Every structure is written in C-alpha cells, then in structure tokens.
Amino acid sequence: MAEPQPHDRRPGRDRPHAARSSRTSPRARTREGFRKRRPFRSDQTVGAALLALLVACLLGSQSLVNLAAHQPFGAQRSVALALANALDRVADGLSLDRPAKFVEQLTGRVPEDRVDVEALLQQQALGVTDDTTDPLDINPATGLRYLSTAEPLRVLLAGDSMMNDLGPSLTELAPVTLTSIELDYRVSSGLSRPDFFDWPSHLAQVLDAEQPEAVVLVFGPNDFQNLEVDGKILEAGSAPWLTEYRRRVGVVMDLLHRPGVTVTWAALPAMRDPEFSASMATVSGVYRNEAASRPWVRVVELGSALNGPDGGYAATLPGSDGTPAALRQGDGIHLSRAGADRAAVVLWDDVSERWAVADAAAEAAANG
Amino acid sequence: MLFPTFTFAVFFAVVLTVGWALHRNRAAWKLFMLAASYFFYGFWDWRFIGLIVLSTVVNQGFATVIDRSERDRARSALLVAGVSFNLGLLGFFKYYGFFAESMRATMGRVGLPAPPMLQIVLPIAISFFTFQALSYIIDVKRRELTPAPLIDFALYLCFFPHLVAGPIVRASEFLPQLQVRLDPRRIDLTGAATLIGAGLFKKVVISSYLANAVVDPVFNNPGRHSSLELLAGVYGYAIQIYADFSGYTDIAIGIALLVGIRFPQNFNRPYSAASIQDFWRRWHMTLSNWLRDYLYIPLGGSRGGRNRRDRNLFLTMLLGGLWHGAAWTFVIWGAYQGAGLVVERRLAEKASGVQVARRRRRIAVVPGRRPADPDAAAAEVEYPYGLLDELDAPAPARSRFTERQQRWIGRFITFNFICVGWVFFRADSVGDALHILWRIPFAWGAAPLVTPLLAATIAACLAVQFIPRALTRNVLAGLSQLPAWVHGVAFGAFLVLVDLLGPTGIAPFIYFRF
Structure with missing residues (x-):
C-alpha cells in the first residue's frame, strides 16, 4: 500500500493493518534498535483530540457541573450550568457517569453531609449543649479551663487560602506541648458560596468531632461577590447583600457560641488593588459589627501587622533586623511567609491572652 | 490558563x-x-x-x-x-x-x-x-x-x-x-498523548498528593515533626518537584508535538543518576545547556586549567541558583551544587590519576547548531554537564566494588546529595533548612504522616526512574498500532481518572514563580 498522502481521507486509514504496510510497520526499528511508533495524520489527530474531550465531558459530567456551578453568579454561569446539566443528563441516561461515581466511592471522595445549621442554632439557644467542664478546672483569671501538657489547648485554624498562609506561622508560635492544632482550610471558599463549600455545616461537624476550644478564622477574600438567596441574585456591596452577608457571619459566630470556646476572627489588611481593598474593608466592617454584640468573638486587625505607616497597602516592611521583607505573594492578596509571620503574632496574641498560654507554659516549665 | x-x-x-x-x-x-x-x-x-x-x-x-x-x-x-x-x-x-x-x-x-x-x-x-x-x-x-x-x-x-x-x-x-512546511502525515499522536497523560498524572495526582500529605506540613513546621516524617518530607519534596516540573514540560512537549513542533527533552530520569555531574545532565537539561553556552563558556569554560574550570563551574551554578530568586536559600543551593560538582570532579581525577578516559557518548544531536568558535567547541567537550554535548569523564578508579555496585552506591549518594540541596531550595529561610537537617538525626518519635501509601508512592516514583527505555519505547510502539479513535477514548477516560484522583483545585506549577 502506498505511503499515506496529505489529506488522504480514504476510510480505514487508522486501522492497524493499514499501517503495517507503511514505513512504520510494527517491526520497523529506529537506529538505536527501538520499535518505531506509527505516525498519524492531522485529521486523525484532531479527531482523536476532540473525541477525548467529548469522552472526558461525558464520563466526568459531574465535575463539569461542579465547575460551572462554582462560577460567579451571572449569565455566564447560567449558560455554563445549563450546558453542563444537559451533558450530565445525557451521561446519566447512558450510565456513563457510573465509572466516575465508582472511583469516587473507592477513593472516599463523597460529598460531606449537610448539617441543618438553623436547627442546631435553635438547639443551642434552648441550652441543649451543656458545659461539662468541672468548675475546679476553671482558671478564674480567664474564665476558661486551665491548660496543661496532659490536656493541651485544642486549636482550630479554619478559613480560606489565607489560612493556608497563616496556619504554619500560627502553628510555629503555639507551644508544642500545650497546644494541639488542627489546620482546616479550603481554597477559594468563604461564606458567600455555600454551594461551593458550606462552612457553617462543615464547622458544625468539626465542632462535634474535634471539640476545638480556640477557633481562629479567616474569611473574606472570596466573599465580595454576588449572593444567591431563594433564586434571587443580590449584587455585591448592595444593601440587601450587606444584610444577607451580616446574617451569614452572625450564623457562624452563633454556631461557635459554646461553653469554653473562644473565637478569634481576622479583619483583613489593605490589599494592593484599591477596589479590592475597599471591598475587603466592607467585609471586615461586617465582622467588627457582628462581633460587637458577641463577646465570645474578638476581631483582630491584621492591618496592624501588615499595613504600611500610612495605613495603606505595604508590599514590604522592614523586619526586626531592619531588612525589608516582602509581606505578600505576587497577587497582592495572599501572604508571604514573612507576612504570615507578622500577622500570626497579632492573632496568636489574642488566643494566648484569653487562654493564659504564657502562664501555662511557665508552669509547665517549672514542673519540668 | x-x-x-x-x-x-x-x-x-x-x-x-x-x-x-x-x-x-x-x-x-x-x-x-x-x-x-x-x-x-x-x-x-x-x-x-x-x-x-x-x-x-x-x-x-x-x-x-x-x-x-x-x-x-x-x-x-x-x-x-x-x-x-x-x-x-x-x-x-x-x-x-x-x-x-x-x-x-x-x-x-x-x-x-x-x-x-x-x-x-x-x-x-x-x-x-x-x-x-x-x-x-x-x-x-x-x-x-x-x-x-x-x-x-x-x-x-x-x-x-x-x-x-x-x-x-x-x-x-x-x-x-x-x-519548513508542517507534515500533516507524521504526527506522533501516541507519544504526545503519553507525554500529556503522564505529565498530568505527575502534576495533578503525584505532586499534589505529596505536597498535601507530607511536604507542606513538614516544611511549614519542622519543629513539630519527627525524624522519619522529616526524612519523608525531604524525599517527598524531591519527588514532588520532579513530578511538578517534569510534568509541566512533558505536557508542553506533548502539546507542541500535536501542533507539529518538536521541543528538546528536558528531563531524563534524573534520580537514576550515578553522580552529580550525571544528575545535571538529566535535570532541567535545557537550562543546563543554556547556562553552559551563554554563561560557562563565555566565562572561559575549561580553558586555563583546572582551577579556572572549577571556578567557572562554581560561578555558573551559583548564578543558576540566583536565577531562581533573590534569596539566600537559592544562593546556597546554587553554591552547594557548584561545590559538589567541583569536589566530585577533583575526587574522580585524583582517584584515577591523570589518565582521562575519553568515553564519548553522543546522547542527542541539535540539528543545525555548530559552535563557530573552536575554543568554545573544545570547552563544550570538556564541560561536565549538558545533555547535548559529548562527555569527558575521568576513568573509573580501581575499587573493591564491582562496576555495578559502584553505580548503585553512586546513585544512593547522588540522590541523597541532591535531596539535601532541595531542602535549601524549598525551605522559607536558611535557618529553616538547617533546622530540618539538624533535626533529622535527633528528633525520634512517632511518624503518623508516614503512611504505607506515602512510602509506596515515593518508592514507586523512584522505581519508575529505572524502567529500561527500550521497554517504554517498545510499549508505545505497540500502542501506536491502535486506531486513532481508541487513542481518543482512552485519553478522555484517563483525563477523568486524573481529575478524580487529584485534589479539588490545582495549585500553580512550582516553576511558575521563577
């Protein structure tokens, strides 16, 4: 058979037997003695690539639906979601989504159960959740239990990707023997999109499972976006949006209102982009307002550690040795290690003060 | 994107x-x-x-x-x-x-x-x-x-x-x-699909898993981890950076192949290297070659005696380290590699006397490129790393070990030498790097991070480096006999598998920041 010609569209070109008679038959060898690979034509290549995309879309239709659903609310999301749902229905009808579901079950990647947070809050309001701490274990100076190496402070560090930056620095500040730290961050998450990640529901489960006592939270950078309430879109920054965002922040704060639990909530520093910085000031204002009526929550200003002398954004600030250190990552939002170290100090100071960690550390050292 | x-x-x-x-x-x-x-x-x-x-x-x-x-x-x-x-x-x-x-x-x-x-x-x-x-x-x-x-x-x-x-x-x-005109009849679909698939798997599954399971926890808080966890973190990072970076270039090479453009190879099973020199012939080869031609040779290359050669080699590696960023960790990493290469070469020369066996191995050829300067060409031959040149290596010294044993000892030492360097490359500060290295021999204790899956992943990724090239090439040749539509279906299914095994949301490639 003749060598394939450009744009030769005769049928059967990509069948194995068609290639055997060409230069790249299965027995053909390279100079080094390796078997030669059979080349393909461009139309075959483009066809294979498009087919691969179609197969991936059908077999992974649920991933596409999730991808579309996690876009910001608006027309683009609606179109993407409609297309992805249509594809998902086709895949479902043909049972093509079964292999993916099987793998998900095999790897344990099943969605977390949702907790009815409203019902839980009602239970808490009725006082169903009791404090079981022995009064003799209460430190009169703090109103919280004494810390010891036998029973270290259970700390939960939770939030979005900012907590990924802060977590290691906070962990380093916390005394190893007196604290047990759980770092729980979700990239791109916040309180605006429970369809992407439902923090109230997740926190409710973590509170039961891990019983944290000092909770440190960072939210905000992903939150200044439109909200959806009962199918209605609330534009970011509008009065209805503020009301709804306040409510969501209040729900998380109330959820954490348990005996012997303290909450340290971070107010965000200035950001490089002035518009984004203004929106972060808005969400931080919500945190301050909501915390004002909830004494178990303290808002800690990260700006006190990260803003410049003029109170604005600072890319770098001199460290303790006077050498300038970059505080942010390339996006002007996330923290570098040096920035996280500075911010962690003000957050940890709050936890340490409320739980008298320094006293406990001194006592532990004295006891050997 | x-x-x-x-x-x-x-x-x-x-x-x-x-x-x-x-x-x-x-x-x-x-x-x-x-x-x-x-x-x-x-x-x-x-x-x-x-x-x-x-x-x-x-x-x-x-x-x-x-x-x-x-x-x-x-x-x-x-x-x-x-x-x-x-x-x-x-x-x-x-x-x-x-x-x-x-x-x-x-x-x-x-x-x-x-x-x-x-x-x-x-x-x-x-x-x-x-x-x-x-x-x-x-x-x-x-x-x-x-x-x-x-x-x-x-x-x-x-x-x-x-x-x-x-x-x-x-x-x-x-x-x-x-x-030249693109040839629409000779596209290496099998090779490209394999490169892209392998690259995606390395990046999305291997690199992400190792980062989350051990590398980030250990490097973020070395003081909270035991010797075994620290060691797993260091070895894990060696695999992570390889999977991440070689994964990216595999995808890049595969994508270019599909549109009809050939790129040079960038990684060649670097952790199977039996010497530091050999490692740099296999790791980020295009950067090594670039540094050779535009830094080492202009600095004088191997002309002017051994001391000049070693100085130029050290400076090349030092500046290569600094290219990664204005941080002492990168400077130390570059200096460490440069010093390692110089010391290794001196030891080999000393062990073998003044005899230099001209073991020339042509590994790959750059079409259409010929150094105009004869001195530069001579220096190129003497240069101790670079995929695309010919290699001069000191003759192996007499030893009580067989050649095979020497090769495996060399691999073990080289891998661990490179891993120590990666500690500086990954750590946030020189102090952190030293803290990790200092704690490894002394911080005995429980190691909950070191799971069988983690150990198996690291071991498997190292074992893959030793699969004979003939085997993979012959398997690919066999797969290429399958029809194009089978390639499409199999690749589509593989994409979904990678997506399911990987984490939600993909971290940027490590080398994006350089």
Whole structure:
C-alpha cells in the first residue's frame, strides 16, 4: 500500500493493518534498535483530540457541573450550568457517569453531609449543649479551663487560602506541648458560596468531632461577590447583600457560641488593588459589627501587622533586623511567609491572652 | 490558563483544529499561533502582552542591527546593550521590590524622605522568555543565526506550550521548524498523548498528593515533626518537584508535538543518576545547556586549567541558583551544587590519576547548531554537564566494588546529595533548612504522616526512574498500532481518572514563580 498522502481521507486509514504496510510497520526499528511508533495524520489527530474531550465531558459530567456551578453568579454561569446539566443528563441516561461515581466511592471522595445549621442554632439557644467542664478546672483569671501538657489547648485554624498562609506561622508560635492544632482550610471558599463549600455545616461537624476550644478564622477574600438567596441574585456591596452577608457571619459566630470556646476572627489588611481593598474593608466592617454584640468573638486587625505607616497597602516592611521583607505573594492578596509571620503574632496574641498560654507554659516549665 | 484545566482543554481543542486547518498556509498558521499564544498569555493579565511585545520588538531590533554591523567592536557593544536591556527588564520585575525597599529603608535612616514605591507585579514567564531572547541575540552576534522574520521571532518567544515554564527552547531549535512546511502525515499522536497523560498524572495526582500529605506540613513546621516524617518530607519534596516540573514540560512537549513542533527533552530520569555531574545532565537539561553556552563558556569554560574550570563551574551554578530568586536559600543551593560538582570532579581525577578516559557518548544531536568558535567547541567537550554535548569523564578508579555496585552506591549518594540541596531550595529561610537537617538525626518519635501509601508512592516514583527505555519505547510502539479513535477514548477516560484522583483545585506549577 502506498505511503499515506496529505489529506488522504480514504476510510480505514487508522486501522492497524493499514499501517503495517507503511514505513512504520510494527517491526520497523529506529537506529538505536527501538520499535518505531506509527505516525498519524492531522485529521486523525484532531479527531482523536476532540473525541477525548467529548469522552472526558461525558464520563466526568459531574465535575463539569461542579465547575460551572462554582462560577460567579451571572449569565455566564447560567449558560455554563445549563450546558453542563444537559451533558450530565445525557451521561446519566447512558450510565456513563457510573465509572466516575465508582472511583469516587473507592477513593472516599463523597460529598460531606449537610448539617441543618438553623436547627442546631435553635438547639443551642434552648441550652441543649451543656458545659461539662468541672468548675475546679476553671482558671478564674480567664474564665476558661486551665491548660496543661496532659490536656493541651485544642486549636482550630479554619478559613480560606489565607489560612493556608497563616496556619504554619500560627502553628510555629503555639507551644508544642500545650497546644494541639488542627489546620482546616479550603481554597477559594468563604461564606458567600455555600454551594461551593458550606462552612457553617462543615464547622458544625468539626465542632462535634474535634471539640476545638480556640477557633481562629479567616474569611473574606472570596466573599465580595454576588449572593444567591431563594433564586434571587443580590449584587455585591448592595444593601440587601450587606444584610444577607451580616446574617451569614452572625450564623457562624452563633454556631461557635459554646461553653469554653473562644473565637478569634481576622479583619483583613489593605490589599494592593484599591477596589479590592475597599471591598475587603466592607467585609471586615461586617465582622467588627457582628462581633460587637458577641463577646465570645474578638476581631483582630491584621492591618496592624501588615499595613504600611500610612495605613495603606505595604508590599514590604522592614523586619526586626531592619531588612525589608516582602509581606505578600505576587497577587497582592495572599501572604508571604514573612507576612504570615507578622500577622500570626497579632492573632496568636489574642488566643494566648484569653487562654493564659504564657502562664501555662511557665508552669509547665517549672514542673519540668 | 493552567494546563490541567477545562478552560485550557477547550482552548487547545480550538487551536489544534484551526492550526491544522491552516497548515498549508504557513503565514496564516503563524499569525494564528501568535494570536493564540498572546491570548493564552493575556488570560493571566492582559497587561503582560505589552511586556512580551516590547521584548520582542526590542530584541528583534538588536538582532537586526547586530547582524548588519560588520565591525566586531560594534557588534559586541550592541550585544552588551541588548543583554543589559534583557537583564534590566528581568531585574526590574524580579528584584525591584527587594531593592526599592532597601533604598527606602536606607533613606529613612539618614533622614531623607522616602520616595513613593511602585507596586510591581512579577509577570509570569518573564524568566523563560528573557532567556530565550538572550539566546537569540547572542547567537546572532556569534553568527550562528541570522535574524528571523519578526513574526517568526515573536512566535518563538511567546509560543504558548513553552511560554510559562519551559523547556527553554533555543532559537536554533525552534526557528528552523517554522521555515519548513508542517507534515500533516507524521504526527506522533501516541507519544504526545503519553507525554500529556503522564505529565498530568505527575502534576495533578503525584505532586499534589505529596505536597498535601507530607511536604507542606513538614516544611511549614519542622519543629513539630519527627525524624522519619522529616526524612519523608525531604524525599517527598524531591519527588514532588520532579513530578511538578517534569510534568509541566512533558505536557508542553506533548502539546507542541500535536501542533507539529518538536521541543528538546528536558528531563531524563534524573534520580537514576550515578553522580552529580550525571544528575545535571538529566535535570532541567535545557537550562543546563543554556547556562553552559551563554554563561560557562563565555566565562572561559575549561580553558586555563583546572582551577579556572572549577571556578567557572562554581560561578555558573551559583548564578543558576540566583536565577531562581533573590534569596539566600537559592544562593546556597546554587553554591552547594557548584561545590559538589567541583569536589566530585577533583575526587574522580585524583582517584584515577591523570589518565582521562575519553568515553564519548553522543546522547542527542541539535540539528543545525555548530559552535563557530573552536575554543568554545573544545570547552563544550570538556564541560561536565549538558545533555547535548559529548562527555569527558575521568576513568573509573580501581575499587573493591564491582562496576555495578559502584553505580548503585553512586546513585544512593547522588540522590541523597541532591535531596539535601532541595531542602535549601524549598525551605522559607536558611535557618529553616538547617533546622530540618539538624533535626533529622535527633528528633525520634512517632511518624503518623508516614503512611504505607506515602512510602509506596515515593518508592514507586523512584522505581519508575529505572524502567529500561527500550521497554517504554517498545510499549508505545505497540500502542501506536491502535486506531486513532481508541487513542481518543482512552485519553478522555484517563483525563477523568486524573481529575478524580487529584485534589479539588490545582495549585500553580512550582516553576511558575521563577
């Protein structure tokens, strides 16, 4: 058979037997003695690539639906979601989504159960959740239990990707023997999109499972976006949006209102982009307002550690040795290690003060 | 636009389809690829396009003027200006913040008002396209290249598969491919699909898993981890950075293959290296070759005796380290590699006496590239690393071990030497790196992070480095006999598997920040 010609569209070109008679038959060898690979034509290549995309879309239709659903609310999301749902229905009808579901079950990647947070809050309001701490274990100076190496402070560090930056620095500040730290961050998450990640529901489960006592939270950078309430879109920054965002922040704060639990909530520093910085000031204002009526929550200003002398954004600030250190990552939002170290100090100071960690550390050292 | 995303998959499907539809009209193909590449780059930040266009126009201007100049002094002066422009651009974006803040602090100390500071965003890919632009104007000055048409050069700089994190493709490797017609009958679909699939698996599954399971926890808080966890963190990072970076270049090479362009190999089973020299012949080979041709040889190469050679080698590695960023960790990493290479070479020379066995192994050939300077060519032969050159190695010394045993001992020592270097590369500070290394022998205790799955993953990734090349190539040759539609279906299913095994949301590639 003749060598394939450009744009030769005769049928059967990509069948194995068609290639055997060409230069790249299965027995053909390279100079080094390796078997030669059979080349393909461009139309075959483009066809294979498009087919691969179609197969991936059908077999992974649920991933596409999730991808579309996690876009910001608006027309683009609606179109993407409609297309992805249509594809998902086709895949479902043909049972093509079964292999993916099987793998998900095999790897344990099943969605977390949702907790009815409203019902839980009602239970808490009725006082169903009791404090079981022995009064003799209460430190009169703090109103919280004494810390010891036998029973270290259970700390939960939770939030979005900012907590990924802060977590290691906070962990380093916390005394190893007196604290047990759980770092729980979700990239791109916040309180605006429970369809992407439902923090109230997740926190409710973590509170039961891990019983944290000092909770440190960072939210905000992903939150200044439109909200959806009962199918209605609330534009970011509008009065209805503020009301709804306040409510969501209040729900998380109330959820954490348990005996012997303290909450340290971070107010965000200035950001490089002035518009984004203004929106972060808005969400931080919500945190301050909501915390004002909830004494178990303290808002800690990260700006006190990260803003410049003029109170604005600072890319770098001199460290303790006077050498300038970059505080942010390339996006002007996330923290570098040096920035996280500075911010962690003000957050940890709050936890340490409320739980008298320094006293406990001194006592532990004295006891050997 | 990251490679392992749905957005990129759709983008590439369009580029592949339209690209091959235009292949008979080379000018239209180039214009389309240029537009697609700018779109790809602008997807991060449209302002970046202005920067790469500026770099393209200025470097093309320098190349043209250098080529037209007859006098060597004028050519050299123009080259100095061109190199200064490129390094200035790179330095401004990469080191501005660091130096500007130093200046502000100094002015503040002497009581002068601090000047306002610009907020500079580091443009993604700037290191890579600057290195490529440098190679272009230097090759023109050396008369190894004549300036290409502007559109060819523009496409060379911004071609989307290699734009963001390499491989660093040389002008002499890329531009000739734009001069010939694309052959629509000889596409290595099997090879490309395998490279892309392997790259995605390495990045999305292996690299992400190791980062989350052990590397990030250990490097973020070494004080909270035991010896075994620290050791697993160090070995895990060695695998993570390999999986991440080689994964990216595998995908880049595969994507380029599908659109009809061949890139040089960038990794060749580096952890099977039996010496440091051998490692650098296998790791980020395009950067090694670049440093050899545009830094080591201009510094004098191996001319001038062993001391000069070792000094040049050390400086090359030191500057290679500094290229990664203005941090002492990178400086120490570069110095450590340079010192390791020098010491290894001296020890080998001492052990084997003055005899040097000329064991020449041609590993790969660069088409159309021939050093014009005979001294440079001689130096190239003496150079201790670089995939594309011939190797001179000291004769093996007599030993009580068999050659096979020596090779395995060499592999063990080399791998651990490289891993120690990675500690500095990954750690946030020199203090952190030393803290990790210091704790490894002393911090005995429980190691809950070291699970059987983690140990198996690290072991499997190391074992893969020793699979014979003949086996993989013959298996691929067998797979290539399958019809194209089977390739499509299998690859689509594999994409879904990778998505399911990987985490939600993909972290950027490690080398994006360089």
